[in-house]
Structures are given as C-alpha cells and as structure tokens.
Amino acid sequence: MDDLPSIPALIQRTKALAALDLIMSPEWAFRYFSFNCTWAAGEQMASMRDGSGDDWSLVFHKDGWSGLKGLTHESDAWSEGGAELSAALQSVIPPTLRTFASEYYEVEIPLKVVTKIYTLAPITREMVKSLNPAITLKDIQAELRDGIGYPV
16 A cells, blocks of 8 residues: 555545536535545545445544555455555556546546646636536536535
8 A cells, every 4th residue: 555645635636526526416425536525524525336245445634644445346455455456556646547437337437637636726717518418517616615625
C-alpha cells in the first residue's frame, strides 16, 4: 500500500471519479464510483462498485489517517497487499479516466472537461451539457456540493 498516492491526492482523485460518474449516471445505483464527504463525524468515504461483486471503500479521517477495504472476488490480489487497487488509483489521470468513462458509458467524452474535473475545477453548466445533455447542473448541484464536497 506504500505505492498509493498521498491522502490529499487520493481525496482529489476519488472526488473527481465520483463527480464524473454523477454527471454520467445521475442514478446512484448505477454508478461505479461514489464519494460521501459526510460519511461519519470527521470522516469521508470514497467507494467503487462494479456491479459484479467487486468493490472497495476508502475512509479518510480528519486526523490524517485512512482505511481501505476491498474485494475482487475472482482475484488473488487480496493476498498480495492490494497491488491492483494501488495501480488503479496511481493511474487515475485524465486520459485514463476519459478512456474508462468513454468505454463504460459508451460515449465520447471530451478530455478537456475530464481534465478540469480531475483538478476539481468548479463544474459549470457547459461542462455538464458536454458530458450528459440529458441533465443540467441544477439537477446534480446539491449532490456535487453536499454529497461529494465538490466545488460548484
């Protein structure tokens, strides 16, 4: 687990993943990534569910520690210290994130917008429209701000 990015970098990356997923899939049950900035007193939680039984949860505590729980039900990686999760979180960069989202949602996603989300730039109406014309910023603004803790 020493290969994981710093806690602030993990928070940024997992918030970006959750924000992009919220825009692409407003229904929580169908999202791959989520982030809850008020999960518990002094704690935030990032999570992933792939719909096939694999998942992970990453808790961030205000005192600077984090805890990770993950399951890849068909992998031996759990016995090797979580190398696959570490590699996945290390590689969350805009081009990789864009490729994942384009393949997962089967639509072309503008790299420029993904790059802005990755840096936690405030999400605008234009960004939302370019990613998912079926929704508006107003539709997701409260969850971005109050659920994920993402700037809007």
